[in-house]
Amino acid sequence: MPTVEAVSRTDAGLAAELRTSVMRLRRRLTVERHPDNELSIGSMVVLGLLHRSDAQTVGELARAEKVQPPSMTRTVSGLEDGGYVTRRPHETDGRQVVVQITALGRATLLADRKRRDAWLAVQLKHLTADERDVLRRAAPILDRLSQAD
Template sequence: MSTHDDSTALAADLRWAVMWLRRRLARERHPDNQVSIPAMSVLAALNRRGDLTLGELAAWERVQPPSMTRTVKCLEQDGHVVRSPHPTDGRVAVVSLTDSGRAVLAADRDRRDAWLAHRLADLTPDERDALRRATPILQRLAQED
């Protein structure tokens, strides 16, 4: 088998596994969590990257600005984010995560992490070590170009 064929087969297997793991993790949402998955992604982006403008959030999430405006408006109404004027450009709003947003995000992550930790506990030590070694590689693959 050529290197190209091997890479293509690995890509297909990895894509399938990551897709199904993502779907499975998405089902592990807390039943009381009424925040949509796209909105949770916005909360996670703000948590990781800090305060962002609506345009920056839209670009990061790869959605159109009007769609991001609607998502942020819902999050703002629920008290999970606040908008404030940009320090140097009054035409632009900066979106910030609130304590409520952090709490929703943390509860959601804790539930998903607990599910995954439970599944990882069923693996052999060698399997867990293999995943531990693969994690930085997967993170590098997932980084933006």
């Protein structure tokens, strides 16, 4: 019978360990959100996408988050109702509208990120330099995993 150590060295074992660790960190970062922020994680993701790209159509946002356009339309409508995003006509395609982040949306996103980044920075100080280096190298790999189909 394989030992726990041997199982954790297999790809399946690594997958299980990684999933558990990432989910724990996600939960903790969710707890560390700005206390005044009542937006869902999905809404915050949309604000992040718009902050990085300036403006996108609902279809582009839906594809980026791998959700159906009607779901993204509901998210964008909620953000628009709250003043976090605006919609405007597409410059070259009159059938579409583009969504842009507002000053309120940007401020909300950045305040939330700042608080969570501060918590994480404190936690990183408890690690050794070698451990921080491993995480520095792992971060882009984890991001690639998150983008996979």
